[in-house]
Amino acid sequence: MQKNPLSEGLTAHNTPEPFVIVIFGASGDLSAKKLIPALFSLFTHNHIIDFTIVGFARSRWSSSDFKEKTAALIHNRFGTQTTEQETAEFLKRIHYISAPYDTDEGYTLLKKKFAAQKHLIYYLATPPHMYEPIISQLGKNRLTQSADSTFKIVVEKPFGHDVTSAKLLNSKLLSIFKETQVYRIDHYLGKETVQNIIVFRFGNGIYEPIWNNRYIDHVQITVAEKAGIEMRGSYYENAGAIRDMVQNHLLQLLCMVAMEAPNDLEPDSIRNEKVKVLKALRPITVDSPQPAVIRAQYRAGIIDGEKVKAYRKEDKVDPHSIIETYVCMRLFIDTWRWSGVPFFLRTGKRLSRRLTEISIQFKTPPHLLFGQADSTPISPNTLTLTIQPDEGITFRFNSKLPGFTTKMRAVNMNFTYGSSFAEKSPDAYERLLLDMMLNDATLFTRNDEIEQAWKFVSQLISCFKNDADKNLFFYNAGSAGPEEAHLIMTPYNSTWRKL
């Protein structure tokens, strides 16, 4: 049968087929802060029309309780931007199942009430140790197999704890679902500015010719947070900055910057290119030139004029913890394009500001005509892609100071999203949820991507296994990180960008 000739040019307005989304962990923070608001916003903007939300959690709530809490949440979050009618319409679509994750009880109910639906989405918003029992129960209760229905599962990070656990989780998932049904979510990829990296690189002709080791001196990727670990002490004690941020967000940003141009925008074309970058990452081992990695932990300090406590004093944190809240490292990608170009990555909590940026520093001119007379070093050209806050792109170049001399000064050419497009981008979760509903997996992580990232990170962590306490530095909360961070840059005559 030939395709529908009328559908051409209308695809941009697709709405998902009617679906049921089951949120495991519906009484938790992620559901309240991200998922429900994202679904509500998609609903009010008419991106989703026919749907049912089933909250599934251990909290002993009824459907009325869940509706009541959702109504309060919508009121607090959206206030006057929404109407009572919209809220009422949304609440009509909400149900709740209170049951343990690892017994048949809730799943039997789920099957009875919703298994006849054509499209079922399972969203794992629980603590990660519950993933496996939920997946097993879905399989056991035949909630993933039906000739008349389609099923998808969305898995939140952390996806495993190391390469072994990631492989185990993948194999568990793939014993019940096909890879095309699995959506591993990294909300960073849903951010407009992260997606813009691909548009910026491959939608403009001038950057690709200079996007290589002939012109680029080094790349810095920074994900700095002002926030601490908040209520996640017990999770963070088992994770640390490397597992919490490097394995997913930072390596994803690195892939976006370093990948080759995909042949097209098909999900697998992009993901294939990202996997190639991860495979080409030179492993950091105890034999790597030192220091290749600096780990540190925050002490007490001042943030926004308020005293904040040290990591070791945080709730559910070991007072002698040797977990890092900051890490910086130097990486190399062993490809023709990136040979010899260091990539400097850093991330930390309780730093002086919240900032996510990718900065490409270009090589200085081969023959210095200017800047020698008064020994002023020439400022290198820098292209900075700011992901958050104040999303935008800045190019730094040198300009002549007015006057009779040839003195130079670095100036910035700025593009900020807010100034040009005074419109709020959709929230990352809205974008990712809608993509998933429309079967577009481009912004989701594939199993081999996850495993490659863990392979690199597990090897890195093993370098500190025996003497993690000796290799831990400290920094004051509210500062730019540990003094020792510069040791990573010194051999390359570079400095970290100011925070």
Next chain:
Amino acid sequence: MSRELNPAVIENNIISQLRQLSSNNIRTSLFNLLLFYDIKDQGTIEDLLSSIFGKRPARIIHIRNKDADLTNAYVKVRCHADYEQNQVCFQEIIIENGLDNIGIAVGAWLPLCTHDIPIIVIWLCRLIPFEDLVQTFYGIADKIIFCTEFNETKAEDPFAVCLNILKLILSDREHPSHPRLSVSDFTWLKSLPLRQKTAALFDPKDMRSALYDLNKIIISGTRRSVALLYFLWLASRLDWNLIHKDDSQLQFHDHKRDIITVQLADDHRKRIVFATKENQEFTLSWQSLYSSTTDAESMGKTTSRSRPFGAQEQVLRELDSPGPNLLYYNALKKLSLPELSEHE
């Protein structure tokens, strides 16, 4: 040059008003928006602009016809808070074109456009004299947007209006030396929900064959201009050729040279009735073009799924799409009756 139309004076006035109104920062304009209209249609223009207030900073030049002897001009800056409570400002230059016709001359408004950003023209005037308009915008503007439905309200025949737009597109292709002028029509976007609903109706595989078996379509509850563009879209997608036009209907040949008759019925019910050669009948009905519910009575099935598309979103979408819409161009080309084929 009239002092009122002196670009330096106008720029100074804009800057001084911007400084008074927007203390945070002066944003970069994304595009020049040239609005051609009659002063009595000011309300329509305000409605249209409301879709980009707080969303797209732009330089807007109003060129409006006024029943006065002399052309005059003044500036206005309007700032609206965006989602972060920063100001998004419109730099507006209002040229009131008098009977001296100075204001409509290219030399009056072109120097006032911000250099090196796109120029988008919205034409909400009658389309005659058309040839002058063509010559004015070739090589200068990036895009011109018409509104056939608006012209219909001014008693202009939608068929004639669309034919003129087609001529503009085809003439533009005779001048390869200048940058292409994209042409679009707000009414085309307005027909989008109808097109979406129709595509959805015939999307199930068991409905697909009926598409090639249609012999009559009757639409009601919509304007002639919307219905015309909708029928032209169907013709282009299904490869029909126009063979006859009169006041009440259009007739096309399908690929088998069978006749398909399409009509706009004088009926307030919002619906489209599709009839096939096998005497089957399918009906699409809706409450509002932008509503999310559609009832489709087809082979005993009822569906109700469609992505509504608000009127304001249409304007923004049109301003954000710089390139030509080939789907629209191909639909317009279906206007060509055999006696008009020299325009092809």
